[in-house]
Amino acid sequence: MNQNSSPTTELAVSAHGLVKTFGDLRAVDGVDLEVRRGEVFGVLGPNGAGKTTMLQMLATLLPMDGGRAEIFGVDVKQHPHVVRQLVGVTGQYASVDENLTARENLYLFGRLLGVDKAAARSTAEDLLGRFGLQDAGDKQISQFSGGMRRRLDLAASLIAQPPLIFLDEPTTGLDPRTRGQMWETIRDLVAQGCTVLLTTQYLDEADQLADRIAVIDRGHKVAEGTSDQLKSQVGTSTLQLRLLDPAQTGQAVDVVRRVVGDEPVLTPEAGGINVPLPDANRAADVLIGLREQELLITSATVQKPTLDEVFMALTGHGAGEDDDTDHHDSDLEAVR
Amino acid sequence: MTLLSTSGAVDETVTATTHVGAQDLPARPSARDTLNQSLAMAWRATKKMRRNPEQFFDVTIQPLLFTAMFAYIFGGAISGSVADYLPIIIPGILAQTALTACMATGIQLREDMDKGVFDRFKSLPIARIAPLAGPAIADLLRYGTAATLTILTGIAMGYRPGGGVLGVLGGWLLTVVAGWSLAWIFTWLGTVARSAQAVQGISMMIMFPLTFLSNAFVPADTLPGWLKAFVNVNPVSHVVTAVRDLLNDGQVTAQVGWALLGCVVTVAVFLPLSVRSYSRKM
Ligand SMILES: Nc1ncnc2c1ncn2[C@@H]1O[C@H](COP(=O)(O)OP(=O)(O)O)[C@@H](O)[C@H]1O
Ligand SMILES: [Mg+2]
Numbered sequence: 061m062n063q064n065s066s067p068t069t070e071l072a073v074s075a076h077g078l079v080k081t082f083g084d085l086r087a088v089d090g091v092d093l094e095v096r097r098g099e100v101f102g103v104l105g106p107n108g109a110g111k112t113t114m115l116q117m118l119a120t121l122l123p124m125d126g127g128r129a130e131i132f133g134v135d136v137k138q139h140p141h142v143v144r145q146l147v148g149v150t151g152q153y154a155s156v157d158e159n160l161t162a163r164e165n166l167y168l169f170g171r172l173l174g175v176d177k178a179a180a181r182s183t184a185e186d187l188l189g190r191f192g193l194q195d196a197g198d199k200q201i202s203q204f205s206g207g208m209r210r211r212l213d214l215a216a217s218l219i220a221q222p223p224l225i226f227l228d229e230p231t232t233g234l235d236p237r238t239r240g241q242m243w244e245t246i247r248d249l250v251a252q253g254c255t256v257l258l259t260t261q262y263l264d265e266a267d268q269l270a271d272r273i274a275v276i277d278r279g280h281k282v283a284e285g286t287s288d289q290l291k292s293q294v295g296t297s298t299l300q301l302r303l304l305d306p307a308q309t310g311q312a313v314d315v316v317r318r319v320v321g322d323e324p325v326l327t328p329e330a331g332g333i334n335v336p337l338p339d340a341n342r343a344a345d346v347l348i349g350l351r352e353q354e355l356l357i358t359s360a361t362v363q364k365p366t367l368d369e370v371f372m373a374l375t376g377h378g379a380g381e382d383d384d385t386d387h388h389d390s391d392l393e394a395v396r
Numbered sequence: 397m398t399l400l401s402t403s404g405a406v407d408e409t410v411t412a413t414t415h416v417g418a419q420d421l422p423a424r425p426s427a428r429d430t431l432n433q434s435l436a437m438a439w440r441a442t443k444k445m446r447r448n449p450e451q452f453f454d455v456t457i458q459p460l461l462f463t464a465m466f467a468y469i470f471g472g473a474i475s476g477s478v479a480d481y482l483p484i485i486i487p488g489i490l491a492q493t494a495l496t497a498c499m500a501t502g503i504q505l506r507e508d509m510d511k512g513v514f515d516r517f518k519s520l521p522i523a524r525i526a527p528l529a530g531p532a533i534a535d536l537l538r539y540g541t542a543a544t545l546t547i548l549t550g551i552a553m554g555y556r557p558g559g560g561v562l563g564v565l566g567g568w569l570l571t572v573v574a575g576w577s578l579a580w581i582f583t584w585l586g587t588v589a590r591s592a593q594a595v596q597g598i599s600m601m602i603m604f605p606l607t608f609l610s611n612a613f614v615p616a617d618t619l620p621g622w623l624k625a626f627v628n629v630n631p632v633s634h635v636v637t638a639v640r641d642l643l644n645d646g647q648v649t650a651q652v653g654w655a656l657l658g659c660v661v662t663v664a665v666f667l668p669l670s671v672r673s674y675s676r677k678m
Contacts, residue, residue, distance in 0.1 A: 119519050142421045144521035155516035159444040171436035172522050174429060200447075216516065 072097050072132060072224050072255040073118060079126030080113050087113045089279035090127070095224075095257050100250055102270030103259040104371075110279040111259035112152055115226050118257075119149045131224060148217035152228040152259075154209040155216075156201055162188060162212050163197040166219065173220045187215040191245070207238035214245065225249060227258040231265060243268060263368050277375045291364045293374070298363045299335040299343045304356040306331035315349040337362070430523040437530020445534065454500055455542035459493045463549040466613060474614055482555035486546065487567065487639035488612030491632055493542040494575035495607055499599040501535050502582025506592040524675040525667075528583055532576065539575035543568045547643075559646030567643040570655060574635050577659035580666035587673040606632045631658045 073095035080088040088110040095101040103111050116122040118129055120140040129136040131143045149155075156165045163184050170180030188194045191211040201209065210230065217225060230246065231239040246269055250256055260266050266273045267287045275283040275290070283290055303312055309331060316324045316335050320342060325334040335346055343362050350357065365373075425433065445451050466485050471478035505528070508514065517527045547557075547564060557564050582599055589595045609623065610632040616624055627633055638655035641647050 121515065121518050139423060141424050141521055144519060145421045147519070149516070149519040151512065151515050151519075153512050153515075155512040155514075155519075157440065157513040158511065159447055160440065164443060168436060168440050169516070169520070171439070172433050172517075172520055172526070174432065220521075 070097055071095065071130070072099075073101075073129070073257060074133075075118065075127065075129035077127035078114060078117060078124060078129060080110070080117055080122060081125050086279050088117070091274075091276065091279070091281050093118075093129075093274060093281075095255060097255055098250075098253065099271040100246070100256045100258065100269050102266035102273040103257070103276060104261075104263065104266045104270075104273050105259070105276040106261060108278075109276045111276065112228055114276075115149075115228050115257070115259060119147055119226055120144055121149070145220070146222055146224055148220065148222035148225045150210075150214050150217045150225070150227050150230065152232065154201075154213045156209065156212050158201050161198050161200060162193055162204070162208075165201065165212065166216060169216050170219050175219070183219055187218065191215045192241075207234050207241070210234065210238075210242065211245070214242075218249075223253075224255045224257065227256060229259055229261065232261065239265075263366065263371060275371065275374055282374045283370075288364070290370045290374075291366075293370065297337045297340040297343075297365070299337055299346060300327075300359075300361045300363055301333045301335065301346075301350075301357055302359040303331040303333070304358050308355050309333065311353060312350060312355050315353055315355065316346055319345050319349045331358075425521070425523040430525060433522045433526035434529035434533060437526050438533035439530075441531045441534030442537070445537070451500070451504070452538065452541065455493065455497050455538045456545060458496065459489060459542050459546040460549050462492065463489050463546055464553065467553060470613065474618075479554050482550055482553060483558070483640070483644045484615065485613065486550040486555055486557075487636050487643055488610075489546050489550075490543055490567065490571045490639055491574070491610075491612050491636045492607045493546055494539055494571050495578060495603055495632070497535070497538050497542050498575045498579035499582050499596075499603055500538075501531060501579040502584075502586040502599060503592050503595045505531055505583055505586040506589060506595045509586070510592070525671045528587070528670055528674060532579055532583065535579060536572060536576060539572045540568075542575070543571040558644045559642055563642050563644070563646030566646075566648070566652075567639045570635070570639055570642060570652065574655065574659055577662045580663050580670060584666045584670040584673065587670050606630060610636060612636045631655075634658060 071094055073093055075091065075093040078088050078091045078093070079086065091110075091114060093101075093103075093114075103114065105111050113122065117124045118131065118136060120136060120143050124137065131146050134142045134146065136143050156162075157168065160168065166184035166187055167180050170183050171177070175183060184197075185194075188197045191214070193208060193212060193215070196204065196208060201212070204212065214227070214230070227246065231242045234242060243265075246256060246258070256269075258269065270287065272286055273284065273290060274281050283293065285293070301312070303309060309326065312333060313324055313326075316322075316333065320335060320337065322336055325336070326332065327334060335343075337343060340362050343360070347357075347360060463486065466489065467478050467481055470485070471481035475481035475484060508531070509527075514527065547555075547568065551557075557567075559567065581602075582595070585595050585598055589598065609626055610630045611627055612632060616627045616633070619627060634651055635655045635658070638649065638651040641649040641651055
């Protein structure tokens with residue numbers, strides 16, 4: 061990377077060897093992170109992985125116990141006040157004032173950021189409108205739903221138009237519809253030139269939103285790359301077949317066994333066969349084999365592995381588990 | 397400054413972030429910014445007061461109750477009559493209510509700091525003193541209310557301050573200034589203590605000896621020697637004496653000077669301590 065070529069670095073975030081300890085617990089244990097300008101970078105990890113702690117160190121909210129970090133080339137430890145001007149933080153728990161209305165909240169944050177009274181008022185109106193909160197502007201925050209709070213929180217982070225936005229688990233606890241709205245909002249931000257660093261426990265969220273993903277587990281980064289790269293690390297694709305005549309399933313399984321040398325998996329619905337492939341190109345061999353036996357299919361798709369499978373492969377446990385239950389994979393599968 | 401998703405706004409954002417460059421941003425807030433941010437925080441605190449009127453209980457009910465109670469209970473015993481006791485007790489109650497009012501400043505700040513919105517305050521590019529100075533400024537309202545009500549209650553009970561209007565104004569002002577200055581001790585406690593309860597406990601431990609082992613309610617000469625020695629060095633005694641000099645005699649005595657000097661020293665020590673411990677913790 062051209063880190064040292066110019067002072068205005070291409071990196072929005074550059075962190076090396078970040079460490080944070082709480083007593084004996086190494087909550088963040090030597091994480092490196094590089095977020096490029098204009099990208100959405102996803103930090104994916106289960107509950108307790110150290111995502112919030114890492115974000116808080118980068119946002120000057122927690123002192124780091126080791127390592128160093130730069131935001132747009134500005135050292136976080138040396139120049140916290142400058143870093144705070146560059147980053148908008150939306151925490152995991154809504155950080156808006158319960159004693160004020162939504163409108164008053166936005167006005168207050170505007171005033172704190174040095175916006176004059178009239179502009180603070182009009183910015184508040186714009187943001188309320190943009191986040192669908194205009195009817196709730198004069199309501200106390202205590203009457204807000206979870207989704208409304210999150211939106212207000214995000215709106216508050218945008219008042220200063222920071223070039224970099226941290227979103228800590230922006231959709232945790234939201235219902236699917238509100239979650240979708242949040243995703244749209246985040247995509248809008250990126251379209252406007254913002255760089256976004258977000259954390260999530262949801263594999264599909266990282267898959268949907270992030271250009272690049274770092275997977276962290278127990279304070280360590282265990283993998284990094286695009287969603288596709290991570291999926292290919294797991295190494296297999298799946299060929300999903302649907303036979304025209306379910307009665308021919310047995311014959312088809314024989315063909316697959318002969319061509320791939322692996323046991324296919326039968327799907328619950330009749331005539332469906334999932335074939336694990338070491339290499340996606342082997343799909344053609346399977347199809348040719350079926351054709352030679354005159355076994356007709358209605359559909360064939362090659363599917364990459366889901367991020368859930370990636371996570372399982374990288375960390376040895378699923379994404380939904382926490383530390384206490386990692387010895388009980390089978391129990392957990394049953395619960396899920 | 398708007399965030400409309402028109403292309404114009406987009407261009408503006410992009411150029412702003414690419415051209416300005418992080419190097420040009422100020423390394424610390426200017427004095428003017430600090431003042432504006434503190435005033436914005438004070439605005440927030442007054443909004444909060446308006447929505448939680450119970451915050452005014454200690455500065456409304458307490459002065460009324462304590463003035464009447466102390467005057468009728470101790471008046472006869474200490475001064476022979478309630479009327480003769482009022483010039484002694486009113487300045488005493490003024491000092492006491494100012495102290496309890498500023499104790500509440502620390503407790504409320506601690507409570508407030510545990511709320512989510514403080515996470516945002518910490519993440520904003522604002523002076524670290526603003527979240528502390530805001531409530532301190534707004535609480536001037538509370539000290540003013542406490543002092544006004546105490547004096548009015550006294551007058552209603554027959555107190556005629558010998559210092560006249562100017563003396564009363566001076567005594568009122570000194571009470572408010574003393575309350576505001578001492579509040580920085582409790583603000584500092586608020587930033588170092590683990591919880592609001594802890595602040596409350598520690599504050600009580602400070603507050604009771606300071607008010608009762610002073611000349612606020614009884615003249616110091618009636619006390620045994622060792623207690624008298626403490627009472628005479630107790631800063632609250634100096635404030636009480638200074639307020640008495642102003643209210644009853646209309647005189648700006650050396651005691652007034654000492655009281656003001658005490659206030660300045662308190663602020664000079666505890667304001668920086670508070671800011672330091674607040675910015676460390678975060
Ligand atoms: N202030 C703290 N004191 C002690 N332990 C903490 C503190 N904050 C976080 N932790 C611990 O550090 C680990 C990482 O926490 P966190 O960063 O919140 O994880 P995540 O956001 O990924 O869920 C967890 O085990 C958590 O219990
Ligand atoms: Mg978290």
